[in-house]
Amino acid sequence: xxxxxxxxxxxxxxxxxxxxxxxxxxxxxxxxxxxxxxxxxxxxxxxxxxxxxxxxxxxxxxxxxxxxxxxxxxxxxxxxxxxxxxxxxxxxxxxxxxxxxxxxxxxxxxxxxxxxxxxxxxx
Amino acid sequence: xxxxxxxxxxxxxxxxxxxxxxxxxxxxxxxxxxxxxxxxxxxxxxxxxxxxxxxxxxxxxxxxxxxxxxxxxxxxxxxxxxxxxxxxxxxxxxxxxxxxxxxxxxxxxxxxxxxxxxxxxxxxxxxxxxxxxxxxxxxxxxxxxxxxxxxxxxxxxxxxxxxxxxxxxxxxxxxxxxxxxxxxxxxxxxxxxxxxxxxxxxxxxxxxxxxxxxxxxxxxxxxxxxxxxxxxxxxxxxxxxxxxxxxxxxxxxxxxxxxxxxxxxxxxxxxxxxxxxxxxxxxxxxxxxxxxxxxxxxxxxxxxxxxxxxxxxxxxxxxxxxxxxxxxxxxxxxxxxxxxxxxxxxxxxxxxxxxxxxxxxxxxxxxxxxxxxxxxxxxxxxxxxxxxxxxxxxxxxxxxxxxxxxxxxxxxxxxxxxxxxxxxxxxxxxxxxxxxxxxxxxxxxxxxxxxxx
Numbered sequence: 001x002x003x004x005x006x007x008x009x010x011x012x013x014x015x016x017x018x019x020x021x022x023x024x025x026x027x028x029x030x031x032x033x034x035x036x037x038x039x040x041x042x043x044x045x046x047x048x049x050x051x052x053x054x055x056x057x058x059x060x061x062x063x064x065x066x067x068x069x070x071x072x073x074x075x076x077x078x079x080x081x082x083x084x085x086x087x088x089x090x091x092x093x094x095x096x097x098x099x100x101x102x103x104x105x106x107x108x109x110x111x112x113x114x115x116x117x118x119x120x121x122x123x
Numbered sequence: 124x125x126x127x128x129x130x131x132x133x134x135x136x137x138x139x140x141x142x143x144x145x146x147x148x149x150x151x152x153x154x155x156x157x158x159x160x161x162x163x164x165x166x167x168x169x170x171x172x173x174x175x176x177x178x179x180x181x182x183x184x185x186x187x188x189x190x191x192x193x194x195x196x197x198x199x200x201x202x203x204x205x206x207x208x209x210x211x212x213x214x215x216x217x218x219x220x221x222x223x224x225x226x227x228x229x230x231x232x233x234x235x236x237x238x239x240x241x242x243x244x245x246x247x248x249x250x251x252x253x254x255x256x257x258x259x260x261x262x263x264x265x266x267x268x269x270x271x272x273x274x275x276x277x278x279x280x281x282x283x284x285x286x287x288x289x290x291x292x293x294x295x296x297x298x299x300x301x302x303x304x305x306x307x308x309x310x311x312x313x314x315x316x317x318x319x320x321x322x323x324x325x326x327x328x329x330x331x332x333x334x335x336x337x338x339x340x341x342x343x344x345x346x347x348x349x350x351x352x353x354x355x356x357x358x359x360x361x362x363x364x365x366x367x368x369x370x371x372x373x374x375x376x377x378x379x380x381x382x383x384x385x386x387x388x389x390x391x392x393x394x395x396x397x398x399x400x401x402x403x404x405x406x407x408x409x410x411x412x413x414x415x416x417x418x419x420x421x422x423x424x425x426x427x428x429x430x431x432x433x434x435x436x437x438x439x440x441x442x443x444x445x446x447x448x449x450x451x452x453x454x455x456x457x458x459x460x461x462x463x464x465x466x467x468x469x470x471x472x473x474x475x476x477x478x479x480x481x482x483x484x485x486x487x488x489x490x491x492x493x494x495x496x497x498x499x500x501x502x503x504x505x506x507x508x509x510x511x512x513x514x515x516x517x518x519x520x521x522x523x524x525x526x527x528x529x530x531x532x533x534x535x536x537x538x539x540x541x542x543x544x545x546x547x548x549x550x551x552x553x554x555x556x557x558x559x560x561x562x563x564x565x566x567x568x569x570x571x572x573x574x575x576x
Contacts, residue, residue, distance in 0.1 A: 010361060010365065012365045012368070012369065013364070013365060013368060016368045016369060016372055017368075019372070019377065019378075020372065020377060023377065083360035083361050083364060084360065087418035088346070103360075104360065104364035104367075104368070105360050105363055105364045105367060105400045105403070105404075106400075108367060108368055108371040108372075109368055109371065109372055109377075110371070110375060
């Protein structure tokens with residue numbers, strides 16, 4: 001069973017997405033901020049990470065930068081799920097090696113699940 | 124004098140033999156009268172000769188005087204002439220000096236403008252060799268006067284080899300290609316915008332001007348605005364996306380079964396929420412357009428594929444409204460275009476959605492892809508309510524909605540066509556329409572072909 005780590009500070013989104021992903025059959029772990037997320041990435045070494053950008057304590061970009069420093073986790077595909085999609089942000093995410101960027105208003109949980117399948121099948 | 128004439132000039136008659144007294148006397152008388160006659164004759168000749176000499180002398184004197192006068196006159200004329208030419212020469216010299224001074228002044232003015240120009244300027248001559256550098260360049264790249272002087276005469280490929288100027292190498296691979304507003308980051312804080320202009324005079328190419336404009340401040344402001352919009356969008360989008368996801372999952376049955384009435388209400392709520400999302404997106408787009416920081420990521424694309432994909436998205440909606448939505452490629456070959464996919468999709472969506480919104484049931488919407496003057500052309504034709512003639516000139520204005528559009532459909536921001544026009548024009552294309560109120564409307568946009576480079 002593929003392990004997916006969801007790092008997101010908004011409770012409603014966490015509950016909805018984890019319910020959807022669990023129903024599809026993924027092993028879903030949760031973290032409510034970047035700091036906790038980074039810890040869990042190292043501990044679980046998930047197959048894929050869903051990462052929010054704006055979070056308390058440690059933001060998504062910082063998490064990605066930290067991941068780069070640890071070769072065990074540096075290559076795990078990261079899908080950004082964010083409420084914005086500013087060109088500068090997208091560029092930065094690309095630089096940091098994000099696999100994809102999903103704006104939450106443009107996708108729903110079902111479509112997020114489809115994206116996940118695309119990147120997990122690739123690996 | 125007379126004596127001299129007598130003794131020298133008058134021949135005496137030869138002595139004759141005498142014959143008797145009377146005859147002697149007669150002979151003497153005859154001889155005397157003969158002598159007298161000869162004397163008189165000689166006198167006459169003398170007189171004539173003297174008169175002639177005197178006349179000749181007088182004539183000579185007169186001639187001499189005349190000649191003197193003429194010579195003097197000539198001399199005077201020559202002196203006057205040479206004086207005139209001297210003055211003329213002086214004037215010419217003065218004029219030339221004046222011209223030279225004026226040219227020098229103009230040159231100084233031009234140089235002062237170049238030196239004090241707020242942008243960095245480098246001018247390359249017709250042979251692409253650096254001819255001029257202004258102090259702003261020295262400023263921008265932290266080089267001194269001597270170093271900048273050293274670069275004169277070099278090609279751009281030589282110049283970028285000089286370490287402080289090497290950042291320019293990012294823009295120019297080896298030659299001075301035409302560049303328009305290319306960004307160049309010198310460091311974290313300094314960002315330049317590089318443009319290259321060909322300078323042509325009456326006789327053709329004079330040289331090439333490289334302009335470097337400091338946009339660090341704009342970049343900083345842009346970043347701050349991006350941050351602000353990002354925060355605002357985040358604040359607005361967070362609750363809206365939570366609503367969207369919740370409704371979607373309930374509607375998909377992920378949170379348990381719902382009855383038909385619940386489904387109907389939730390479906391309508393979902394659609395309202397989608398409108399709110401579109402409104403926020405439109406506002407974000409407008410902000411970006413107005414701040415001139417809409418970022419385009421053009422890629423070479425097959426426009427047919429793009430349009431076909433979009434049509435598929437609207438087939439359901441068309442069926443629900445009982446509208447015939449069709450697509451046809453009407454030119455055998457449509458030029459390949461270089462476009463920002465998302466933004467051109469937005470343009471086409473706006474046009475198709477407008478047609479769907481403003482065409483009464485039973486109507487027709489046909490989307491065609493063709494070619495016009497080497498450009499790709501997309502046309503969306505409908506049998507809708509049309510645009511009132513007196514409001515047609517305002518149709519691309521921000522927030523404008525025509526009177527009949529408001530009557531037909533209360534929802535709408537009046538931003539769609541404003542955004543569409545900006546996006547098409549940013550691609551170097553054009554958007555236009557013809558409309559017959561109450562009967563039909565046709566919107567067309569053309570996109571220039573991708574440059575084959």
